[in-house]
Amino acid sequence: MNESQSTAAVIGGSVSGLAAATGLNQLPAIASVTVYERQEYDEKRVDCGEAINDATLVPLEKTPENGFVNDVDGFQLRIYTGTDRPPEAPPLATSNLRCDPGYICERDVVERQWADRLASRGVEFRTGRSVSPDEYADIVETYDYVVDASGQPSLTLKSKGKTRDYTGDMVALNATVEGDFSAYVNRPRIFFEGYVGYAWAFPKSERHANVGIGWAGDQRPDDYVAALEAAAERNGFPIPDRDRVNIYTIPKGPSLDPASAYYPEENVFLVGDAAGIANRYQGEGICQGIRSASLLTDLIRAGNESAYPRALHELMQSEYRLAHLMRGAWVEHENPELLAAVAEALDGLTIDDITRRPATVIRRVVRRPTIAARLLSDGGMIRRLYDSYTDSWEYASESGI
Template sequence: MDETQSTAAVLGGSVSGLAAATGLTRRANFSRVTVYERQEYDEKRVDCGEAINDTTLIPLAKTPENGFVNDVDGFQLRVYDGTDRPLDARPLATSNVNCEPGYICERDVIERRWAAALEARDVDFRTGRSVSPDEYAEIVESYDYVVDASGQPSLTLKAMGNTRAYTGDMVALNATVEGDFSAYRNRPRLFFEGYVGYAWAFPKSDGHANVGIGWAGDRRPDDYFGALEAAAERNSFPVPDRADVNIATIPRGPSLDPVETYYPEQNVFLVGDAAGIANRYQGEGICQGIRSAYLLADLIADGNESTYPRKLSALMRSEYRLAQLMRGAWVEHEDPKLLASVAEALDGLTIDDITRRPAAVARRVASRPRTAIDLIADAGMIRRLYGVATDSWEYTAERDARYNR
């Protein structure tokens, strides 16, 4: 197929879809790219994702006008022994991790400005209406390539009646609140309090912040809103008005078998949340979604799009392996003191280190022999180590063979 005559539809105009449109126009030189987005950009309300750890992935100047409102030095992790504690209790551990390209953002603004920049490059946007099943079929028939960035569950798997393939794992609530955040504007805080999940306060300025809480695993509160309000009181950030709180379910990462990210008969590809990718340790999915879209664009430009499932799996493998082990420190032990010791070992590393570089984390933990021994002195952690070492922790060898052919 003559690449310059190819056309592409992008289903979903959030960050992953915008990255796909960017990649297809800049890297693959498609003659026509159309983005279908169910909301209007000047009316969009983002449910989560106000912290973006690697803003170099977004092709906009890092200015407040473009939505990059707080250039942070990194994040502070605070580990407590539980939620039932005095309000003045000191944390078991405080650890600072660095993030030079990180910003706390107004994501609505970023998406609006990014879409405007693409529209100026002749990308066609069709907004304000959901794609119906019949229209989905017409799109697949009409375009040479279809990139599904519609989230979880994706339009593609809805059309196939296969939405059970996904697994949502983390439930997160968040809101923007007013208050005094000047003491930690440059180093937003995450609060680990003895459950599988965390609360956070991410200042956008000295006077307002995105705050929230998320849970993974099986133990969830009966009253999500009440739990957010209690976390705000414990951790000294303003209690948000319930009417302002957003709630979202985050994929557990990977929640979708990689073979289901590409359908060669229709030339349909899934990226971002639609592909089920997210960090199963801390729920991050923005940068992962953007990277998946850029990867796909590069492969299409090189004529290697059939390798996308395998390449996507390879791109995410180190992150998934590390997240599987880091999450084990919560799930297998349920020991806040051990988690505090691990957090202290990570002090001074970067966000990229603790999410994507297992060797960097392993060296730090190994430098504390007592912590390392306590971590692996558990049958569940040993199973996790074996699964990571053999790549058998998520998908079977038979499935692996299907997308590694």
């Protein structure tokens, strides 16, 4: 290392941290990159987020050996009247969404292979132990760049006593199960059942799948695991063993003011879940986390890292906007038939369309004037539309961004 080069640390070695380490390791101005990860990569690490909607963001060959076990054509949305129905009840509507770069993965394998690739290219990994508050302070003092990818609430927020800024409001349970998934192995299913959230069955092969259920808003079950078991019975996938069920909280996005994503006096940057990055409508966070890390390293390459908070907001703005509107289609109306009509209007679009392109979704809906009129018949939905296009919701009204 010469005097003009810098050092970088990444705290957290899941997908967002690995993406940050990948970008930093490619910068000539960065002499060394060290990743701190509390778990070992050869242990079972995660069983969530195993659908990667844009696998091109992961710099690995898309093979089963690298964890990419099912190259899916897309996803099928199934809309039901509610949870109080017999298993044989047909859906009100189905909608097939395309996802050409999508895979169902063994995420722990993906992360292990990605970390091995980085290690072979000179990135140092310190694994198997959590970073303590004192160690966090030492890392910030020692390295020229620190990327916090530690999840939520992040180590940075904890160190600053700002954990109440975290506003995770999505709770999800999932597990891997064995069964017969041959009927929809190429088009995994998502079940909307009359609450803010959904259940899913994402086959990794014809014989095993990641299954789960998630909730947002105020309608939560008293017994989360029992609710997952009931969803399995209703929707025809195997009931997971209780000791194999994982539970976790997802940032609702946007959950942090952009000013909390970068601390210039310490050169600390937050990416992924640590920065509150997640899709508020469907909970996806893998691609969002990778994009935030790639954005940051591109800005560092250009010598413009101070622009990261605003650039991050601009990167996520369309996604936040659309999630706010899509969530409102249920929250403001609580009408399964209307949600079914909206889903049918979206048939044939891509996952990227319905998560990141509000104009595309709105054009589809307005082609059906009756649906558009029903959506806008509620004052709450009109308010959401106004808020979405003036950025006057959540932190934006206070920060001016």
